[in-house]
Amino acid sequence: MSPSKSSPKILSQPAPTMPPAVSPPDDHSSAAPSASQAALAPALTNPDTIQTYKTLYDVLGRAYWEASDITAKDTIQGARDAIYEILTDLNRAKLDANTTLFLALKSKIRDSNKALDEVKGRINTITKNISTASSVIAAIAKVVSIAPALL
16 A cells, blocks of 8 residues: 555554564574575564664654644555564564474474483482582473473
8 A cells, every 4th residue: 555545544543553573582503504594584684674674663653643734644654554564574484484493493402301301310420519410400400391381
């Protein structure tokens, strides 16, 4: 829809608000990027892209309320609607890519939990420092407690 042809009914409703952008996961692994990572568009690999559009969307929202007449409000809202669609598509693409990456991570979580269970069982033979052993057991317990929510 072009900005000059937006519907007057938009003016009778408050300007829509944008859901928060999804933050990218912290990936500190040294493994080569997977096919889904390599297939991500440059816009999705640049962390500033979504934030830049979100900032523009918010600024246009403030400008909408400060606009002096209906024609100006229609023009601003038309542009804002286009930015909202871009943000929605960017967030959807990022979610799709992150979902694929997360599903690949599930087997690694299961495997590491098995290794952690073995370390937990042998910690007293691995180290004689009670403080270190306690810290390791506590950290393992915390990771194992959140793992079911991830799987």
